[in-house]
Amino acid sequence: MAKQVTAQIKVQVPGGQATPAPPVGTALGPHGVNIGQFVQQFNDRTKDLAGTTVPVVITVYNDRSFDFITKSPPAAVLLKQAAQIAKGSGNPLAEKVGSVTQQQLEDIAKTKFEDLNARDIEHAARIIAGTARSMGLEVSDGG
Numbered sequence: 001m002a003k004q005v006t007a008q009i010k011v012q013v014p015g016g017q018a019t020p021a022p023p024v025g026t027a028l029g030p031h032g033v034n035i036g037q038f039v040q041q042f043n044d045r046t047k048d049l050a051g052t053t054v055p056v057v058i059t060v061y062n063d064r065s066f067d068f069i070t071k072s073p074p075a076a077v078l079l080k081q082a083a084q085i086a087k088g089s090g091n092p093l094a095e096k097v098g099s100v101t102q103q104q105l106e107d108i109a110k111t112k113f114e115d116l117n118a119r120d121i122e123h124a125a126r127i128i129a130g131t132a133r134s135m136g137l138e139v140s141d142g143g
Helices: 024-031 035-045 075-083 102-115 121-134
Strands: 005-014 053-061 066-070 098-101 137-140
Touching (some): 075 098, 075 102, 075 121
Antiparallel strands (some): 005 053
């Protein structure tokens, strides 16, 4: 008999640093999943992304087993790392907090390409550029 999916849970956890505390514990606890087992597997799979926020989709089955898919980090997190800023602008039209180059946008687009709805890298870079502008980052042509 096939396993039935009982829930799909989406959480964002720092790579390699998951703990049974919230948000992981509060998301998985009600579904009866072995939280320690998830934390160990997640940390093993994301140890190279230490400290970077990683979205994860956890599929829980009726026998309390689970599997999970890690997605690429959010564009805003990658842009903050590229521009070396702590947070985006509160007023992106008037207040610019940093800048990113076209090359950095393309690198981020390549990282996120699987999770973006884009036909090619150039189109994906334009999506990332829009996110950058909404965060108060200037996009420069220099490489």
